[in-house]
Amino acid sequence: MADEQQLFKVTIDNITVEVAPGTTILMAARQIGGDVTPPAMCFYSKLQGSGGKCRTCLVEVSKGSEKDPRPMPKLVASCRTTVMDGMEVKNITSDRVLDARAGVTEFLLLNHPLDCPICDQAGECHLQDLSYEHGKEGTRYEFSRRTFEKENIGPYIQLHMTRCILCYRCTYVADQLTNTRVHGVLDRGDHAEISTYISKAIDNDFSGNMIDVCPVGALTDKTFRFKNRVWFTKPVSAHRDCPTCCGKVTLWNRGDEVLRVTARKDQWGEVESYDGKPGWICNTCRFDKKDLNDWVIEGPAHVSRHSVISANHYEKAIKPQETVPEVMGGRKPKLLMDIHDVSDVNDPDVDLSKINGPATGATFTKK
Amino acid sequence: MQLTSRAKPVDRKPMTWLERIYLWNIFKGMMITLSHLFKRKATIKYPEEKRSFSKVFRGLHILNRDEEGRERCTACGLCAVACPAEAITMEAAERQPGEENLYREEKYAAKYEINMLRCIFCGYCEEACPKDAIYLSQTFAPANYGRQGFIYKKTDLLIPDPKTDPEGYRKAKGEA
Numbered sequence: 001m002a003d004e005q006q007l008f009k010v011t012i013d014n015i016t017v018e019v020a021p022g023t024t025i026l027m028a029a030r031q032i033g034g035d036v037t038p039p040a041m042c043f044y045s046k047l048q049g050s051g052g053k054c055r056t057c058l059v060e061v062s063k064g065s066e067k068d069p070r071p072m073p074k075l076v077a078s079c080r081t082t083v084m085d086g087m088e089v090k091n092i093t094s095d096r097v098l099d100a101r102a103g104v105t106e107f108l109l110l111n112h113p114l115d116c117p118i119c120d121q122a123g124e125c126h127l128q129d130l131s132y133e134h135g136k137e138g139t140r141y142e143f144s145r146r147t148f149e150k151e152n153i154g155p156y157i158q159l160h161m162t163r164c165i166l167c168y169r170c171t172y173v174a175d176q177l178t179n180t181r182v183h184g185v186l187d188r189g190d191h192a193e194i195s196t197y198i199s200k201a202i203d204n205d206f207s208g209n210m211i212d213v214c215p216v217g218a219l220t221d222k223t224f225r226f227k228n229r230v231w232f233t234k235p236v237s238a239h240r241d242c243p244t245c246c247g248k249v250t251l252w253n254r255g256d257e258v259l260r261v262t263a264r265k266d267q268w269g270e271v272e273s274y275d276g277k278p279g280w281i282c283n284t285c286r287f288d289k290k291d292l293n294d295w296v297i298e299g300p301a302h303v304s305r306h307s308v309i310s311a312n313h314y315e316k317a318i319k320p321q322e323t324v325p326e327v328m329g330g331r332k333p334k335l336l337m338d339i340h341d342v343s344d345v346n347d348p349d350v351d352l353s354k355i356n357g358p359a360t361g362a363t364f365t366k367k
Numbered sequence: 368m369q370l371t372s373r374a375k376p377v378d379r380k381p382m383t384w385l386e387r388i389y390l391w392n393i394f395k396g397m398m399i400t401l402s403h404l405f406k407r408k409a410t411i412k413y414p415e416e417k418r419s420f421s422k423v424f425r426g427l428h429i430l431n432r433d434e435e436g437r438e439r440c441t442a443c444g445l446c447a448v449a450c451p452a453e454a455i456t457m458e459a460a461e462r463q464p465g466e467e468n469l470y471r472e473e474k475y476a477a478k479y480e481i482n483m484l485r486c487i488f489c490g491y492c493e494e495a496c497p498k499d500a501i502y503l504s505q506t507f508a509p510a511n512y513g514r515q516g517f518i519y520k521k522t523d524l525l526i527p528d529p530k531t532d533p534e535g536y537r538k539a540k541g542e543a
Contacts, residue, residue: 117443117497118474226459226474229444311448337514344478344520345456358461364477 010083012036012059013093025078025089026057030268036091037268039101039130041108041215042167043079046270046278050172051079054165055104056130060097063088075100102134109136111145112216113162121217123230123308126269127165148193153183154201155356156208156222156287161193164218170194170210177280178204194218205244208286212263212271223287224252224260225358231308233259238295245282246274250301251292255346257353258290267304290353425490425503428481428519429526429539433471436528436536439500442476446492446501454485455492471498479524483508483517 007018012029013036019028027045029037038059043051051057057079061072066086075097078089091097109131116122131137148161166185171194174181182204183196196202202210210219233252240247252260263281264272271278289295303310324333340348344364352359385391411418420426431439442459460477462470469475492501511517527535 115472117441117445118472122443226442226461228459229448231448232444308448339518342515342518343456343480345458345480358474359458359477360460360463361466361477363460364458 006085008083008085008087010085010087010089012089013091019083021082023083024051025059025061025076025081025083025087026051028083029078029089029091033267038078038091039126039133040079040268041126041130041165042169044169044172044213044270045268046273047169047172047176047213050167050169052077054108054167056101056108058097058100058104060090060094061087062090062094098134102136105131105134105136106140108165109139110141111162112165113145114139115163119160119163119217120220120225120230121163121214124269125217126215146190151195151199152201153196154203154207156283157202157211158220158222158225159194160218160220161195163216164194165216166192166194167215169213169215170219173209173213174202174204174207177206177209180204205282205284206280208283209263209271209280211286212265215269221260221262221286222358223290223356227259227352227359228254231311234313235301235303235309237264237298237301239298240285240289240295242282242285245285246277246279247281247285248272248274248279249281249285249295251295251297253292254352256292257351258292258295259353261286261289264301420505424505425488425493426506427483427504427508428486428492428524429502429504430479430521430524431500431502432526432528432536434529435468436530437467437469437471438475438525439471439498440476440479441470441472441474441498441500442479443497445495445497449491449495450486451489451491452485452487454482454487456480456482476521479521481519481524483519484514 005020008021008023009016009018010025010028011017012025012032015032015036017028017032019031026038026040026043030045038057040051041054041056043054043057055077057077058075059078060075061081063069064072064087065084068084069086078091108127112127116125116128119125122128128137145162151159151161153159168185171181171184174183182200182202183194185192186195186197187193208221211221214220230252233254236251236253238249238251240249248264249261250264251258252262261281263279266272271280273279300313300315302315303313325331340346347364350363352363355363433439442457444457447453447455447457456478457476457480458478459474462473462475488503490503493503508517526539529536
């Protein structure tokens with residue numbers, strides 16, 4: 001074919017892969033997959049211009065290219081460095097890279113409040129994964145961390161500026177998915193913060209995707225806030241016929257209650273693509289359709305084995321048939337105690353999916 | 368085939384005169400009984416007297432408070448996910464303005480229940496807790512006729528408030 005491009009050969013951690021010119025090292029590593037893929041906190045392949053900010057994807061280029069085999073003097077950000085023919089890259093085989101990445105992780109955690117027990121992102125947080133992978137879940141920092149005044153950015157999205165790592169993904173979402181961006185990064189250096197200008201509510205129909213792209217718990221779903229931990233909810237793939245978006249989502253259920261709706265994520269934690277287009281979902285699907293009848297259930301969503309969410313999550317389980325009524329001539333087994341008579345937890349009268357914000361103490365006081 | 372060296376063949380010899388009158392054997396038995404009167408008793412008088420537990424005994428759970436009497440638990444769910452018996456359940460709620468003296472963090476457990484029928488007292492919840500909130504104490508669950516009494520709620524689990532009941536708080540901490 002005439003338009004066939006010459007492919008570049010690049011070797012990452014002794015694994016050779018052929019990629020098109022212009023591909024970044026990170027995307028080439030993702031084609032190999034597995035452990036050789038550098039982690040990415042700010043880079044998001046579906047957002048143009050993202051990357052180059054967090055420095056967690058640093059790799060060592062031990063051979064620049066076939067024509068110029070000199071190694072690159074410093075570690076480079078793999079999300080922004082394009083491959084050259086014959087390039088040799090060291091990721092996990094390089095001690096320098098692992099050391100630098102552990103250092104970057106500690107820097108990212110400097111001002112992070114480490115309030116994972118409270119944070120709704122815990123369990124699916126990329127910063128949590130990153131810090132545990134590098135053994136940096138503890139902290140050596142003894143000084144006061146930066147704090148911010150709490151800001152209300154609308155009825156759907158909760159902003160926790162203390163948890164933010166300034167990856168800029170949410171600003172790219174606003175730029176590329178909506179026509180007007182009302183939020184951004186204000187101030188500089190240590191004072192830099194994500195905020196709306198000035199105290200404006202974010203109400204664009206696709207603004208909810210900011211929650212999905214946020215690698216930490218800085219932007220979380222207000223309609224899901226504190227309702228349950230993610231690992232106790234059951235992720236289920238579902239779709240609906242939505243006029244504004246693709247309508248393909250993951251429902252996070254507890255029993256028959258839809259506690260949260262998110263876009264479907266691929267193995268890199270990014271929104272999945274359909275027909276080459278990222279499957280962003282609209283706010284109606286995300287925040288307003290909290291009823292099982294609104295959705296067509298496809299089956300349990302795939303959860304990676306290493307994730308805590310996979311605990312008690314069975315993707316191919318066959319529900320055994322109840323044999324007692326069959327044997328006993330239609331009579332149901334006698335319950336010695338109905339747990340709902342005693343327990344206040346998981347009360348059938350309290351439907352958490354029907355309340356908009358987080359539950360308060362009054363939600364659970366029995367009528 | 369001989370399985371053990373301590374096996375004895377059955378003695379089928381006819382009884383001697385002393386054995387035949389039985390009195391001697393009865394006397395031998397009574398002597399053993401009598402000797403036990405002067406030995407240390409294996410039992411204790413239970414309700415009045417109690418055996419001390421080992422230092423690492425894992426008994427009923429308590430929910431801890433901090434020095435200001437605020438509940439430490441933030442309903443992070445780590446105890447529940449660590450629990451192999453799935454005995455722990457909870458409902459989280461957001462702390463409202465004015466409740467800062469009740470709960471330590473922004474989020475708290477509005478409901479917290481341990482099903483003592485399911486609990487196997489392994490202590491994993493205590494190990495998992497990042498907030499020093501749950502501990503296993505030195506007591507065990509009292510017997511009950513009904514199952515209902517074994518669902519322990521927050522009122523059963525929380526230790527006394529140091530503000531209103533400093534004596535009880537110190538006792539719960541094992542300082543009194």
